[in-house]
Amino acid sequence: MELEFYGAAGQVTGSCHILRVGGSTILLDCGLIQGGRKAEAANVEPFPFDPREVDAVVLSHAHIDHSGRLPLLVKRGFRGDIHAQNATKAIAAILLADSADLEASQVRRENRRRREQHKALLEPLYDSEHVADVLEQMIGHRYDKTISVAPGVTLCFRDAGHIMGSAVVELALTEGGDSRMLVFSGDLGQYDTPILRDPVSPERADLVLMESTYGDRRHRDRQNSLEEFAQVLEQAKKDHGNVLIPAFAVGRSQEVLYHLGKNYDAWGLEGWHVFLDSPLAIEASEIYWEFKHLYDEEAGAVFQGEYSMPALPNLHLTRSTEESRVIERLKGGAIIIAGSGMCNGGRILHHLKANLSRRETHLVFTGYQPQGTLGRRLIDGATTVRIHGDEVSVRADIHTIGGLSAHGDQADLLRWYRAIEGSPPVYLVHGDIDAAEQLRRTLKEQGSIAHLALPERRIDLMRL
Ligand code: ZN
Numbered sequence: 001m002e003l004e005f006y007g008a009a010g011q012v013t014g015s016c017h018i019l020r021v022g023g024s025t026i027l028l029d030c031g032l033i034q035g036g037r038k039a040e041a042a043n044v045e046p047f048p049f050d051p052r053e054v055d056a057v058v059l060s061h062a063h064i065d066h067s068g069r070l071p072l073l074v075k076r077g078f079r080g081d082i083h084a085q086n087a088t089k090a091i092a093a094i095l096l097a098d099s100a101d102l103e104a105s106q107v108r109r110e111n112r113r114r115r116e117q118h119k120a121l122l123e124p125l126y127d128s129e130h131v132a133d134v135l136e137q138m139i140g141h142r143y144d145k146t147i148s149v150a151p152g153v154t155l156c157f158r159d160a161g162h163i164m165g166s167a168v169v170e171l172a173l174t175e176g177g178d179s180r181m182l183v184f185s186g187d188l189g190q191y192d193t194p195i196l197r198d199p200v201s202p203e204r205a206d207l208v209l210m211e212s213t214y215g216d217r218r219h220r221d222r223q224n225s226l227e228e229f230a231q232v233l234e235q236a237k238k239d240h241g242n243v244l245i246p247a248f249a250v251g252r253s254q255e256v257l258y259h260l261g262k263n264y265d266a267w268g269l270e271g272w273h274v275f276l277d278s279p280l281a282i283e284a285s286e287i288y289w290e291f292k293h294l295y296d297e298e299a300g301a302v303f304q305g306e307y308s309m310p311a312l313p314n315l316h317l318t319r320s321t322e323e324s325r326v327i328e329r330l331k332g333g334a335i336i337i338a339g340s341g342m343c344n345g346g347r348i349l350h351h352l353k354a355n356l357s358r359r360e361t362h363l364v365f366t367g368y369q370p371q372g373t374l375g376r377r378l379i380d381g382a383t384t385v386r387i388h389g390d391e392v393s394v395r396a397d398i399h400t401i402g403g404l405s406a407h408g409d410q411a412d413l414l415r416w417y418r419a420i421e422g423s424p425p426v427y428l429v430h431g432d433i434d435a436a437e438q439l440r441r442t443l444k445e446q447g448s449i450a451h452l453a454l455p456e457r458r459i460d461l462m463r464l
Contacts (some may be wrong), residue, residue, distance in 0.1 A: 001461040013065040024150035032068025052077040060186025061166035062091035071130035086140035087165030158200035161189030201419035212431030215439025225403030241360030248341035249281040277338040343374035361396035425449040
């Protein structure tokens with residue numbers, strides 16, 4: 001009975017851990033490494049195991065840094081079951097399809113350059129057929145149901161409150177008469193986050209793998225963030241401008257819609273047109289609406305009416321490019337939610353191009369903007385930017401609104417862990433070294449045994 005760390009050990013992305021029990025090999029997640037060309041080159045490396053000998057995969061949630069190498073695993077011969085929560089299966093279908101499209105277009109662009117330079121051509125990491133195979137092998141489950149994964153391994157998903165379908169993974173392991181309870185937190189959401197329920201702590205565990213993305217931080221208060229958002233909308237109304245909100249398709253887009261729906265009267269939104277201008281975010285929203293039985297109580301009350309859409313009479317879902325082009329002509333009165341969240345692609349670029357040089361425009365960032373992205377350059381105060389090869393001057397008012405993160409902060413992580421009986425030992429995954437180390441120290445000060453999960457480190461679960 002052994003656990004080995006492979007991905008998201010000492011870093012945030014590429015989540016993947018290897019569990020060996022009674023002759024079976026089980027993967028926890030199989031995520032894509034993200035964060036710049038150099039880091040991403042590692043995605044193509046061989047796995048440290050034979051994919052044909054993996055018996056099953058347990059997927060914590062649909063985000064690409066947890067699911068994005070599943071098609072590659074299948075491409076390299078994995079034929080076992082992939083266990084996931086039902087909503088995770090639905091969201092993984094759209095995110096993996098999008099990931100394959102993105103991969104195809106990147107390789108096409110790169111190969112055009114390589115052909116001119118007479119260099120060897122690249123092959124995409126995987127394509128849509130591999131994604132179809134993944135979905136064929138994926139089995140959806142309800143929360144709180146016990147599932148047999150392999151001889152001596154049973155699984156139960158608990159709500160992790162991070163995105164729709166996200167799960168804390170409880171694994172009951174038995175080998176030669178010994179048993180252990182292993183808990184993998186997946187990604188944990190904030191408590192009291194809208195739409196989603198609070199993260200559920202398991203009753204007990206012998207070992208916990210816990211994420212540590214914000215292990216060294218406290219989020220700004222959500223209420224302050226919402227007041228800030230309301231003020232931006234008020235100012236934009238006075239300025240007769242448009243409001244642009246770059247947003248991630250899954251999670252953030254739905255949360256922004258939720259706040260607009262809930263505060264429709266209080267924020268005086270009747271004069272606005274709200275556009276969700278992203279086919280991927282529209283699909284993700286439809287999945288959210290389909291799984292409304294998983295909402296928390298408050299969201300159940302706000303998202304009512306036909307199809308359980310947000311109560312926003314002025315919401316337009318713009319799927320086609322033609323519809324999207326029409327929005328570009330609006331000089332004011334439009335709240336436009338579009339991807340990508342970091343402005344490194346997608347329809348938001350067209351809207352930025354049309355609106356950035358106007359003083360009356362308000363641009364609202366709700367998510368973290370990494371170095372090297374257009375979003376980051378705008379936040380850092382660039383006076384001109386290049387979009388689709390054109391120079392665009394920046395005169396718009398730019399706002400960053402924190403406090404709406406899908407990840408719990410240090411207090412949330414500790415609260416989740418503290419509710420587990422007996423303070424079991426912890427290995428910290430899914431965090432940069434600094435964040436994980438800060439959380440490790442805090443846990444240690446509070447009397448718990450905590451370690452950083454390091455790549456290729458093996459743990460004998462029998463010796464716990
Ligand atoms: Zn996630």
